[in-house]
Amino acid sequence: MRIGITERGDAGLNLSWDAKLRAGGYDGAILITKNANRNFQTHVLDLYRSGFQNLILHITCTGLGGTTFEPYVPRRDEQLSNLQSLIQQGFPQQQIVLRIDPILPTTLGMACLDNVLSHPIVRTLQAQGPLRIRISLLDLYRHVKDRLALEQLSLPWYTFHAPYDRMLLVAAHLANHPGFVFETCAEDHFAELAVKAYPQLTIEPCGCLSEKDFAIWNLTVPDHLLSGMQRNGCHCLSCKSELLTARKRCPHQCLYCYWKD
Numbered sequence: 001m002r003i004g005i006t007e008r009g010d011a012g013l014n015l016s017w018d019a020k021l022r023a024g025g026y027d028g029a030i031l032i033t034k035n036a037n038r039n040f041q042t043h044v045l046d047l048y049r050s051g052f053q054n055l056i057l058h059i060t061c062t063g064l065g066g067t068t069f070e071p072y073v074p075r076r077d078e079q080l081s082n083l084q085s086l087i088q089q090g091f092p093q094q095q096i097v098l099r100i101d102p103i104l105p106t107t108l109g110m111a112c113l114d115n116v117l118s119h120p121i122v123r124t125l126q127a128q129g130p131l132r133i134r135i136s137l138l139d140l141y142r143h144v145k146d147r148l149a150l151e152q153l154s155l156p157w158y159t160f161h162a163p164y165d166r167m168l169l170v171a172a173h174l175a176n177h178p179g180f181v182f183e184t185c186a187e188d189h190f191a192e193l194a195v196k197a198y199p200q201l202t203i204e205p206c207g208c209l210s211e212k213d214f215a216i217w218n219l220t221v222p223d224h225l226l227s228g229m230q231r232n233g234c235h236c237l238s239c240k241s242e243l244l245t246a247r248k249r250c251p252h253q254c255l256y257c258y259w260k261d
Contacts, residue, residue, distance in 0.1 A: 001222055001239045003209055004029035009244035012040040013251055017243040019229055021052055028054030029243065030209055032099065033250055034065070034073045036082035045089055054217040057091070058134065058208070059083040060099040068151055069104065072252045076112075080121040087125070090108030094216055095203055097183075098122065098131055102138040102256060104153065105166035109138075110173050117177040126179065134183045134206070137162050137170060137190060147255045167193050177199050183212075187231035207236035 004026045006017055021029055029052075031039060036059050061080055065073035073147050074082070087093050103113055116122060117133075125131045140160055148154060150189030162170075171194035174182065183206035184191055191200060191203040204210060214221045214237075221237065249257045 001219075002026050002241050003213075003239050004243040005209060005240045006030070006032050006241055006242075006244050007208075007240075009246040010034055010250045011055060011244070012036055013041070014244050015043055018043045018047060020243055021047060022050075025242070027219065028056070028213070030056045030058060030213070030240075032058040032060065032208075034060040034070070034079065034254075036079060036086065037074075041082065041086055041089065044086065045091060048091060054219070056095050056097060056213050056216070057086065058097045058099040059086075061101065061116055062100055062104070062109075063116045064104065064109070067108075068153065070252060070254045073254065076116060076119065080116075080119055081156055084121050084125070093125060093129060093131070096132070098125075099133050099134045101134060101136045103135055103170055104138050104256075105162045105170050109170065113170070113173050114176070117174075117180065130181060131255070132183060132212075133180055134185075134208075134215065135174070135203075136184060136187055137167065139258065141256075141258055143260045144256050144258075147261075150154060151255065153255075161189075164193065168197055170194070171198050171201065174198070174203075185235050188233055204237050207234065208237045209240050211237070 002025060004017060004021060010033050011017055011031040012035035017031065046060065051128060061076055063076045064070040065075040065079060083096060086096065092102050100113065100116060103109055157166060167190050175198035178222060181202045183204050185207050188205055191205065195201050195203055211221050247259060
């Protein structure tokens with residue numbers, strides 16, 4: 001079992017995944033992008049209509065597009081319109097994940113989070129869905145701190161993970177949007193804190209490649225894939241195969257990117 005995934009780059013900017021999937025050898029694919037532009041949509045829909053239908057699209061929209069944090073990422077309205085366009089053209093909504101990754105636990109970040117979750121497109125899709133939503137919090141790498149300093153920006157904490165009070169701030173804003181079921185990978189501590197503080201929240205531990213995806217594809221997960229060599233706390237199945245090869249920041253130039261310059 002081999003499932004392609006685009007974690008080393010952006011699938012909306014680097015379309016090399018298309019030829020690899022068409023060449024065979026993959027049982028499915030997870031395509032992750034902050035830029036579901038028309039060209040990306042065309043490739044996805046052509047691939048899907050040609051018979052390769054075991055796709056899950058992670059359409060990322062943090063609401064920070066066009067800010068210093070995501071200088072060359074499409075703005076919220078454009079990216080959510082792209083998501084909606086894929087569905088209107090026939091791509092199944094159940095195979096699309098709205099990915100809010102990362103959430104910036106600051107005043108700006110909370111405004112952006114609220115604006116995404118309350119957006120009319122998100123509300124409409126949730127009503128006809130439900131819509132899968134993946135969330136994660138900002139990881140503050142040392143080189144990210146250096147980039148922030150160059151932009152004369154700073155965050156009110158210095159630890160790699162956001163502190164307890166910042167996690168609760170995020171949880172409070174998530175709780176203000178009832179009815180959503182959130183998914184998160186490798187952030188069980190945050191999920192536990194959030195649900196304990198706000199029992200009305202539903203946050204499911206769920207890998208970026210999960211049993212849920214296999215169920216959507218009507219595939220059975222072999223037992224040996226239920227565990228594998230993953231980073232601490234990761235819930236992903238162990239059959240991910242990278243489709244992109246970049247080991248640097250993509251043209252979006254997000255300040256928080258984990259790739260060093």
